[in-house]
Amino acid sequence: MSERIEASYLIETPFDLERACDVMAGEQSCGTFTRLAAETDELREQHAARVESIEPLEDVDSPSLPMPTRPQPPGTRYRRARVRLSWPLANCGTSLATLMATVAGNLYELKEFSGLRLLDLSVPDAFADAWPGPQFGIQGTRQLTGIDSGPLIGTIIKPSVGLSPTQTADVVAQLLEGGIDFIKDDELQANGPHNPLEARVDAVMPLVREHEQRTGRKVMVAFNISGDLDEMRRHHDYVAAAGGSCVMVAVNAVGLSGVSELRRHSALAIHGHRAGWGMLSRHPLLGIDFAAWQVFWRLVGVDHLHVNGLDNKFSESNDSVTASARACLTPLFQPPRPAHTVMPVFSSNQTACQADATWRAVGGVDDLIVTAGGGIMAHPDGIAAGVRSLRQAWQAAALGVDAAQYGREHPELARALEAFAP
Template sequence: MQRFEAVYEIESPRGIAHAAEVLAGEQSTGTFVRLALETDALRDRSGARIEAVEITGTSGVPALPSRSRGEVYERGRVTISWPEENTGPSLPNLMATVAGNLFELADISALRLTGLTLPESFALANPGPRFGAEGTHRVAGVEGPLIGTIIKPSVGLSADETAALVGTLAGAGIDFIKDDELQANGRYCPLAQRVGAVMRVLNDHADRTGKKVMYAFNITDEIEAMWRHAEMLEKAGATCAMVSVIPVGLSGLRALRGRCNLPIHGHRAGWGLFSRSPHIGIAFPVWQKLWRLAGADHLHVNGIANKFTEPDEVVAEAARAVQAPVCTGGPAHGAMPVFSSGQTVWQMAPSRRVLGNDDFIFCAGGGIMSHPGGPAAGVIALRQAADAAREGVEITEAARAQPELAAALTAFKRPEILL
């Protein structure tokens, strides 16, 4: 019988072993009392199983508000497994099992889901990315990392103003452009008008140069609306669709994957809700498996030396996770990590070093647009930084013979990188 298992960081006033028992019972066959129909045979067949318990420390105060009190709050790591037959390879039902009512259990004063191991049945039953890194490189016509940027201002530009900026960026040699996640299908810049205006520019550029810049249009919406949006993108000759994976949910993402023949760019808007506290939430290595199984080709992982709260080692772990096999067996369903947030030429080599390959998108806003030589020089400098990273040449050495890179190193402050 195949099983899936989850790893939790837990704190409890009644001890980790007790908390593990409560969690396993609540999330499978049990409740607060033993039931008449909860036979030993039923528990053996369908009950959760405690696979490991490790005590890691104690605290004198609870990490989170809790109705249960104790003189000492024990902390530890527990691994729980369930038979795959409980849920089948259904992603929403998997989530209800490993991340359901357990977060509000009174006997647990902190709980964070940090690991998830799935059998091959999930990889076989769920579609996974249609394109992944290999397909994205092919569609974009780019062998190295995709040099990208985000439309700014995030909102407020008209469709024609957006297209004019896209023309500037395409002329600068950019590989990838995306809508900001805040740019929806609003009245000031309707999606249909934006798609029409932007694709006229990109199709004309492709006719002149042979290069079609990949543009990720934000089509986040209700399911049937996303289907219509995806169809519109395909008819217009677009090459990427973007969705905010948390708002649309696993079923929404899976439904889009079934009808969309373009790479799906997954933005994790709202991520801090799950990640910022060490005492509650769900770690990115868990979430990204589910988003990949549901069909995301690209996933944002923040950036090295970013403007948000995640340290570099967390960003590195997230980026590597996106490229690792999603299950123990079956298709790997690898996706493409997207580095963004305050990125400049300085972060290119560390980003590549984290992965050991060029299968990533590197998005820079100010790192391109604020180059003293203009956007074209900004794109060239990032490409020079990527070439140096691939060849193992230190960036300041590479800049000696490349004025665009040299100017970028002078213009942008060297960040503190803790890797």
């Protein structure tokens, strides 16, 4: 791997491509709006960002983003290109905060651009040595749950908010009886006054422990402990003392430092929720692709990352969801460094209907967590039937059998296909 940090971008500009890219490189390294006496040739040689490549794409006749301080005359063409920049490791060392400021900082505000999006990011092996990465990852999650193969069939406690601890436990009891593998809090439910974390743990974990003693199945529950540092540490310890195996954090809300501190403290798997993702990614000529964003969270130490789901209720395309899942499963580093792969988590409008398409989209990989809220809770024959319908759908996909055909001998799947068909 290169000893330089490398990032690729999609840009749009009314100006000369080479000149615009030089502005990017200068702004994000040792340059500014004018040449300084201290910016010697030697300093530039050691610290300047380099424009490694420019791949011109199409021109368009209107800007994707407004340019109020650089208005252009009528008839201006806006050039698009894929650009790759690199930086010496010496500029930021292995600081993830400085890396973020370098590859996704002030460059978004440059007047030269009517569109700019970070597409991909690769970092030198020094980052593997400096950051812990996932503590459990894919294999550790399988060991914690006792599930050696196949996707983990999971769900989100629904309604997302409004349930009391006792009502939450009632839902969990039905899920356990139905054979669920994984249960998570919604990102909106952390430590609210109507369902505080500790009371929720007290209500849920005795059921989980009793279920394990009775069946030998180690159901993983991801309790949402998103909060300030002291609160997250305290709630992590409470979950651990109750016999839990997983905590969840909204990574964009608690930030790199928050997840980093939790990872240092944690004895449990860390389930990374990406709430707020659309704010960073929805515009095609602004923000950041998942391929670049996920590098930071894998380095800092989450074990699972949400990737949305096929045919979801949000604005993300199936191709984008597929690419995100594959990114989670692609090694960040080559041996002997750790791969830092994490389990992608499919969610959002997931039912038995998407299993076959998802299976094919990820190339038959089963190192996944599939969470269906309404797809389980709203099954016409109840929660347990909803759980079974998801499992049956994935069994059919793995066997290469049409879901409708498989449903002839599996009534829960047949009812789900009927109820949730688009």
